[in-house]
Amino acid sequence: MGQIFGPTANTVARVSIVGGVLLVAGGMILVNAVDRSAYTSGTNIPPEQPVPFSHKHHVGGVGIDCRYCHTSVEKSATSGIPATEICMSCHTQIWADAPMLEPVRESYRTGKSIEWVKVHDLPAYAYFNHAIHVNKGFSCATCHGRVDQMPLIWKVNTLFMNWCLDCHKNPEKYIRPKEEVFNMAYQPKEDQMVLGARLVKEYNVRKLTDCSVCHR
């Protein structure tokens, strides 16, 4: 009886071992890539909204401060999605008949809220507080990007935990003077790391990384 495995069998074995390892590794990398892709995290994709509200126009063009609409950002966990009456405080006067704004007028008339699609949507087990961040010198733009350049709003950061932790471990990389927090176009005048280190100390920024800071 001849040998079952010919000389080529060694090559086949070697290739299949290496190939197998590569396949498994490749698969894992692929799964990881999909998991962290924009497809999963939803970054850079503006969802369709009931009214195509443009931050570019309102912030970049008209120059309205963030806090005019997001009223509770300095005092509460949530920044506050503006109530219809805030929209109408201007739009009873300007663009009062624009067809695009009909859902806003309808909401004001009927008392039924506009249902916006959440863009920055943390999982239910993560608790974020806007007030403490903006009061310690972390800008809206640091997390939300240059909304003054966005015709429709989208997410520029993944909001993954490692993204949060990057700043929680190295706040000096991102901190800015408190008076620049709502300035979209801010650029540091000196080396960020020098300025950051100084501000972290000055503002008593604590590098909180305990689980319960966000999860409870």
Add this chain to the structure above:
Amino acid sequence: MSTQNAKPTTFDLEALRAKLAGAHGPAFWRSLDEVAETPEFQEYIDNEFTKGTSEWTDPVSRRRLMQLLGASLGLAGLTACTKQPPEKVVPYVRVPEEIVPGKPLFFATATTLGGFAQGVIVESNMGRPTKIEGNPDHPASLGATSIHSQAQTLALYDPDRAQVVVREGSASSWKTFLAAAAAVREKLVVQKGAGFRILTETVTSPSLAAQIRALLAEMPEARWHLYEPVSGDNARAGARIAFGDIVSPVYDLAKADVILALDSDFLTAGPGAVRYARDFSRRRDPNATGGMNRLYSVEACPTSTGATADHRLALSHTNVEMFARALASRVGAPAPPADTSAPAAWLDAVAKDLIDRKGRCVVIPGEHQSAAVHALAHAMNVALGNVGNTVLLTEPIESNLEDQYASLASLIADLKAGKVETLLVLGGNPVHTAPARMGFLDAYRRAKLRIRVGLYDDETAAYSHWVIPEAHTLECWGDARAFDGTVTLMQPLIAPLYDGKTHGEVLSVFRGHGDRTSHDLLKQYWQSQRPGPDFDTFWRKSIHDGFIAGSSARPKTVALQAGFASALPNPPEFSGPEIQFRPDPNLYDGRFANNGWLQELPRPVSLLVWDNAALISPRMAQKNGVQNGDVVELRAAARALRLPVWILPGHAEDSVTVHLGYGRTRGGRLASGAGVNANLLRSPDSPWVAYAGEIRKTGGSYTLATVQMHHSMEGRDVIRSAALADYRKDPRVFAHGEHGKLLSLYPERQYETYAWGMAIDLNACVGCNACTIACQAENNIAIVGKSEVVRGREMHWIRVDRYFSGELDAPDIHHQPVPCMHCEKAPCEPVCPVAATVHSNEGLNHMVYNRCVGTRYCANNCPYKVRRFNFLLYSDWTSKSLEGLRNPNVTVRSRGVMEKCTYCVQRISTARIAAELEGRKIKDGEVVTACQAVCPAQAIHFGDLNDPASNVSKIKKDPRNYSLLEELGTSPRTTYLAHLKNPNPALVKAGTSDHHAALVQIEARRA
């Protein structure tokens, strides 16, 4: 009732008695099984999760489980790949005044029980009331609440509430009712109210009473009846015997050195309980001004108050009266001497103690005791000079002082005589709660038009023509008086969820004002009481405060009647075992039967859940040859009731206790099916006791759910207790077994900012369970149901362990609340394979739900057994109305994750952010945990251990401070202040209840 096939645990009670008497048994024990060392108990301590806890034992669904298991294994990896589903964000159209999205608002209002108010502060998150706290300025609360107030948020969102107006079984509307009622009113006005009856519960509300009186003035032939199973009938009758006039006693326990409770559970039951517990506990501190007080309790069924007492004497209901008669003559009250089975030495010692502290003692009668006991208590308080010192006698608080059982009887008589055409039932559930032999249901059905206002579609609603959903106390305006008469105002936290109406609004329809809201009615009434230009200021201040300042009842001067002794009714004839009835400590008269939090909250001392039982003494169990869970038949005056027995050490020998509130047949998913209805056995002449009862074994058995064996710490030295005198001699009496600084393999951690810690004063704790239910409300803790409790799967984060010590028939009873210890060297942390439980820089032991994979290793390694696992999906994720109940700052847990006490980390976070925003440190007292806030006795202290000036740091320096299972080297952050008893030297038997003796026993057993 249905019986299940369960093998009852059998043990020889005589052998247990001998074992405990001979000091061979454990010093502190939690159940008879533990003393008997039954296999069941052994199993509880051998395994963290006892047999059946971690297995799937439901045979029917096993196949289904395997299918799911296979499917989830295959799909497990894919679950992480799901995209987060898009969510909507729904802003206001117009932002209501004062609302900052994401920040809670707090409003003062009131909850009521038995007609009496407790002032509360309700937390509202974006319009949803989510948590109730006490109102620190309200005399009946002082910042704490009862378990019933805590449960009101669940009651509000209960998905089983009555939701629509029902007319003869089919859905109708308020408008239709208004039209129908207008026609009725027209007729009633013509006939001056003849044939019109109103049945209410106890009313203390000034505005409602005025409304009813105005209606009666317009319709003089109409009548107002009252019935509530638990009412002050006996107290009022007793006052009338003693003084010839009705007065309400209000006790000032802060001034009382010696307290005698005559079958009174004043620390946890009754309208003043929360306040009384506070005043009482203050005087439990050995360093309190005036010294530590002494409490004597005489009662049949052990209550929290009896358990807290320094001396407890188990006497049957009937014998308590004989005891009172015998004691009265000894303390100088004009009462004839009487025979009693109570030991003379006890009587003499109590009498002497009371006489020695004239003016600084108090005798408190139980509200279910006979009128004679109330009269005797008044006489004793007068004789002892307590009136005006520890006892304040005031004008009665209730608006209608009629005897309620008599009032119901006269209504039934009139119904049977066909004199009642229209019957308006405002609240209550008389079809269930009236003693069956009164025949209320038969009579009720004879009324031509029956209108019922109630929270649930219950037994009474089933037989009514019109059923109007009632507005919950958090949904309406109203007023009620507190135990001391303080007028307490209610304001709505939310619009009625189901368009419910208040009693006042429905009454108003019959006065021809169908359009008046509860706000109109309340404000108009008070405007009429306080006319003047400053009404608006008065009104705003009162609504803001939650009560009307200075409105407590006026003191009333009365004197003991000359012929007092002869006016006393004859003592009852007593033969055979008595059956005493009591409102359930949790479900009360059954109104909370559909409240899962209260159903699953262990009843004090018995620790039963989800059922009532015939509670009996070990001796009665022996006499009848019954074991726990054996079904017996109770008979009284030709009526019978079958229910399981539960042997309760410390129960009076010749007495059986059955709690009301169970055996509901309608009124919600949880209400029906739990326990048996004791009203079937009760009689209106003697609602709280059947003197000549019978008890007979039937041969059946039934599984009762109790938590007394769960989470046992294996008879280790967990309770430390000593007599005050021993402590005074040597404050280091508790410092036994100190192991010095234990070496650890793990490095010491530094806590640079805060180091949170807790101290629980066992001396202050009265065992009321409020901490457990407040924690449940704050932390979105699920209920699991009876069958899951039987498997040991209850979810409470803080449990109140109950220990017995001493003799089987007259044990000492101890309470110990046990939350997570937040050990510095936490044994749970190193065993978690996924780092889901980790230590924080502030010393908290975190539980990270989103990391947990459910290995349960942590729970296995926890010596304190404080970890709870979601074996199934216990949180209700489907009932829409319950979404409103959730605390938005706490994750609602899903199946397969571990959870436990977090020291209310959400409250720490809130305080930390508030402090950081202001650029300061968190102040002492700024973080108040839910259990700490609710505690009527202020037994729980919490704060920063890094701050030597903090309250908790100071308390931990007390010589009574000790750690649980210190020898394990876990360095718990939660510590205890040891328990002190203040026994009367004249009553101390040599060598009993002494801590050192107990220790000797522990050591002997270990050897």
